[in-house]
């Protein structure tokens with residue numbers, strides 16, 4: 001589904017984020033920033049070694065102890081269609097998804113958008129951060145994802161398009177339902 005929110009096109013779709021042609025795609029990374037499984041593994045594998053090279057430089061310079069949860073950094077997109085990858089780290093929701101974790105998930109979306117803005121990026125695609133290996137419940141995480149993006153647009157109306165790219169039918173349907181509910185509340 002598509003919706004225009006204050007000049008920004010919001011798209012909710014099912015797909016593989018590594019195929020997206022937005023200027024940037026977001027990676028649900030871990031704090032090592034050196035790759036992993038899930039969407040992270042897919043991005044590094046399709047994007048090629050140039051992404052890891054830049055991640056290593058980031059680790060050697062600004063984040064020697066790793067990328068803190070909720071922060072975001074940018075690298076090349078390597079061989080991907082997207083010119084950039086914005087790497088962020090969501091919270092781990094085992095054993096619980098408490099208020100602190102919710103704030104960290106919000107920060108992951110917010111800081112990814114902030115990095116996009118700083119780099120004058122006009123379009124961005126997000127996966128469902130933290131709802132895979134990090135086990136945050138997607139019913140609640142989807143609400144945080146969508147609300148944070150709308151809040152950022154309210155504050156910093158800068159971006160032409162934001163896509164939420166969901167890997168399964170189930171996740172796609174949850175996001176679509178959540179988005180409609182949020183729009184009804186506005």
Ligand code: AR6
Nearest residue numbers: 016017028030036037038039040042130131132133134167
């Ligand atoms: N395109 C879009 N979404 C995808 C793709 C893809 N190609 N592949 C998986 N997903 P996860 P997390 C979905 O586990 O929970 C990694 O090992 C997936 O179905 O990738 O934030 C990192 O290195 C799920 O809905 O990320 C970290 O160690 C969503 O992406 C850790 O996992 C997120 O699942 C991060 O865990």
